[in-house]
Amino acid sequence: MKSNIRLGKIAGIEIGLHYSWFIIAALIAFSLGERFHQVNPGWGTGRVWIAALLTAVLFFVTLLLHELSHSLVAQAHGLKVKAITLFALGGVSQIEEDATDAKTEFWVAIAGPAASLVIGFGCLALAAGLGWRPSTEPRMAVTAVLVWLGYINVALGIFNMIPGFPLDGGRVFRAIVWAITKNVDRSTRIAAGVGQVVAFLFILDGLWKFFGGAGFNGLWIAFIGWFLMDAAKSSYAQVEIATAFRGMRASDVMSRGCAIVNRGMSLQEFVDTYLLKTGERCFAVEDRGRFVGLITLRDIGAIPRDRWESTTVREAMRPLEELHVITPDTQVLDALKLMTGNDVNQLPVVAKGTLQGIVSRSHLMQLLQARSELQLAGGHYPPLHRMSRREVTP
Numbered sequence: 001m002k003s004n005i006r007l008g009k010i011a012g013i014e015i016g017l018h019y020s021w022f023i024i025a026a027l028i029a030f031s032l033g034e035r036f037h038q039v040n041p042g043w044g045t046g047r048v049w050i051a052a053l054l055t056a057v058l059f060f061v062t063l064l065l066h067e068l069s070h071s072l073v074a075q076a077h078g079l080k081v082k083a084i085t086l087f088a089l090g091g092v093s094q095i096e097e098d099a100t101d102a103k104t105e106f107w108v109a110i111a112g113p114a115a116s117l118v119i120g121f122g123c124l125a126l127a128a129g130l131g132w133r134p135s136t137e138p139r140m141a142v143t144a145v146l147v148w149l150g151y152i153n154v155a156l157g158i159f160n161m162i163p164g165f166p167l168d169g170g171r172v173f174r175a176i177v178w179a180i181t182k183n184v185d186r187s188t189r190i191a192a193g194v195g196q197v198v199a200f201l202f203i204l205d206g207l208w209k210f211f212g213g214a215g216f217n218g219l220w221i222a223f224i225g226w227f228l229m230d231a232a233k234s235s236y237a238q239v240e241i242a243t244a245f246r247g248m249r250a251s252d253v254m255s256r257g258c259a260i261v262n263r264g265m266s267l268q269e270f271v272d273t274y275l276l277k278t279g280e281r282c283f284a285v286e287d288r289g290r291f292v293g294l295i296t297l298r299d300i301g302a303i304p305r306d307r308w309e310s311t312t313v314r315e316a317m318r319p320l321e322e323l324h325v326i327t328p329d330t331q332v333l334d335a336l337k338l339m340t341g342n343d344v345n346q347l348p349v350v351a352k353g354t355l356q357g358i359v360s361r362s363h364l365m366q367l368l369q370a371r372s373e374l375q376l377a378g379g380h381y382p383p384l385h386r387m388s389r390r391e392v393t394p
């Protein structure tokens with residue numbers, strides 16, 4: 001979730017809005033305006049819309065306070081927080097590192113709902129102080145705004161405590177399982193599994209309400225369920241990747257038989273004699289035994305065909321200085337992060353100026369696939385990093 005509009009920084013954290021937020025803000029303002037108008041026919045149009053708009057903006061502020069609570073607690077525990085983005089379904093705190101212990105995870109997760117509940121009950125108490133009585137309609141604009149903010153924040157606090165990972169409640173649940181099992185991967189798997197069940201119930205409930213005549217509300221619940229399902233599934237996949245590759249280094253997974261071409265060759269010759277014959281997608285470029293760059297299908301595609309004869313490999317390649325290079329000791333999980341963060345599909349593994357091999361995303365996915373097929377076959381296999389060639393040949 002990327003911000004489209006930057007609002008500024010709080011405690012070093014970039015605060016931003018995604019365009020989809022405006023849709024929700026407008027929906028809230030319109031439905032509130034209508035409601036205020038119905039309940040208090042005596043209010044003028046100006047007062048109705050000012051109150052409605054003010055409520056929508058204050059709702060945004062309270063949502064931000066929810067996210068800030070997560071972020072500030074994370075910062076206090078030494079985790080880096082990059083940005084907070086508000087979008088149609090709420091907010092996202094981009095906390096760059098995962099908590100390394102169950103306690104931190106617990107406090108970071110519970111801080112948000114706790115903030116919402118405090119804000120919610122605070123608003124209701126303030127409204128009561130101004131003369132509003134629970135289970136009556138507020139008569140003043142100020143109390144109307146406070147009561148709506150109060151209820152919505154209490155609802156937000158409770159909703160987020162539903163144990164569907166990756167909702168806050170799911171994270172709290174994961175932290176508890178983590179503290180009991182002392183196993184972070186297992187706790188994430190369990191929490192993501194429960195999260196999928198909760199998401200499925202949301203979808204069922206939403207569709208049931210929709211076909212029962214609830215219209216938009218039903219669809220909205222189903223949509224939230226679908227969103228949660230997606231998030232729970234991707235958390236599950238992330239654990240699979242983390243468990244498969246934890247502790248492994250680039251030297252364990254890199255392909256060593258990397259094709260090497262000379263930098264002085266023309267592109268035409270390179271395509272004819274290497275690319276079309278080997279079927280490889282990525283080649284290392286060397287100059288007198290030293291690794292100087294990479295050339296991939298993408299780089300060749302960027303050059304018009306009629307210039308292949310007059311362009312050398314060196315001119316078309318991406319030089320070493322522009323590449324993200326790793327060493328044989330680099331952790332595979334760090335390499336994956338580097339590829340995702342920079343949108344590249346392969347990383348050259350270099351030691352002392354010479355190319356040792358290439359770690360590619362597609363190769364890692366193949367390893368993962370092979371691993372899951374072996375597990376599906378029913379046997380118990382050692383983790384990948386201990387699996388030698390001998391163990392898989394009969």
Ligand SMILES: [Zn+2]
Pocket residue numbers: 066067070112113160168
């Ligand atoms: Zn939260």
